Amino acid sequence: MSEKELKIIKKSSRDYPQILKEISRAPKQLYVRGELSKNHDLNFAIVGTRAASEYGKTLAFKIAKELSELGFNIVSGLALGIDTQAHLGALAGNGKTVAVLGSGIDDASIFPKENLKLVKKIIEAGGAVISEYEPQAKSEIWYFPERNRIISGLSRGVLVVEAPEKSGALITANMALEQNREVFAIPGSVFSRNSIGTNNLIRSGAKMVTSVDDILEEFNLTDLKITKEKREIESLTDEEKQIFNIIIKEPTHIDKICEISKMPVGLVMSIVSVLEIAGIIKNIDSKFTVFPK
Secondary structure (H helix, E strand, O other): OOOOOOEEOOOOOOOHHHHHHHHOOOEEEEEEEEEEOOOOOEEEEEEEOOOOOOOHHHHHHHHHHHHHHOOOEEOOOOOOOHHHHHHHHHHHHOOEEEEOOOOOOOOOOOOOOOHHHHHHHHHOOOEEHHHHHHHOOOOOOOOHHHHHHHHHHHHOOOEOOOOOOHHHHHHHHHHHHHHEEEEEEOOOOOOOOHHHHHHHHHHHOOOEEEOHHHHHHHOHHHHHHHHHHHHHHHHHHHHHHHHHHHHHOOEHHHHHHHHOOHHHHHHHHHHHHHHHHOOEEEEOOOOOOOOOO
C-alpha cells in the first residue's frame, strides 16, 4: 500500500463523517483506503455470524444487493460469513460498500486474509476500507467489539441476519441502540442455533425483516423502490412493454400471450425470458405474472 492510497481523516476534518461524530467515543481519526461517501443518509449496516448458513448468506447477499441498487451504501466488517456476503451483494448491485476493520488497513494487516481480493474490489468500485487502527496494526480479539461501534455509528440502521446467542453481531446491535440507530433482524428457525440471537432481538423490539420493503417502510423510503421500478418499466422496448401490459392484468399462459400480442412464440419466449431474468415477471404454475413487489 502506497502513501497515496492511505488517507488519515481526523475528527476535526470536514471530511470526517458527520454521522460518526454524533456517537460517544467517536474515533479521533480514521485511516482510509478508497472513498467514503459524502451522503451518509443512506448508510446501512448488515452484519451477522461468521459461521453463516446458506439461508443467512443468501439473504445477506440479496438484501445488500437490492438496497445497493436503490442507492444505499452498505457498511459491514469484512468478516467471513454474513459480512462477506453483504459486501459482495453491494458490489453485485453496482453500489458502494464500506468495510470497517479490526486491524490496520494495509495488505499485510488485513484480516481475514481470505478477503484481501474483496478489499481490492471494494476500493475499485468506489467504496472504502477504514479503521481507527494504524497501518501494520495486527488484529486483536478486543479490537473487533471496539470496531463494531463504528459500523453502527456510520449507519442509519443495522440489520442482523444471523447470530447465535453470543455473537459479535449482537454487540453491534446493542451499540446501535445506544447510538439511537434503528435495529432490524431476520427471523429464523427455532431449531437453528444461528437464529437464537436474531429471534431474541425481534422479541425485544427489533424490526423484523423478511424483505427490503420492511427496511424502506421504517425509513419512509418506499418511493425509492417505486422510482426504480418505474425506471425499469420505462427502459423496456416497445415489444417488452406490450408483453408486460398483457401480463400485468392477470396471470397469463404463454399461448394466451401469443394470441393477444400476435407475436410468434419464439419472440414471446425470448421476451418473457428477459423480463423474468430482470425480476419484472415470474412464472407461477405455467402462467406469467408481474413479480410481487
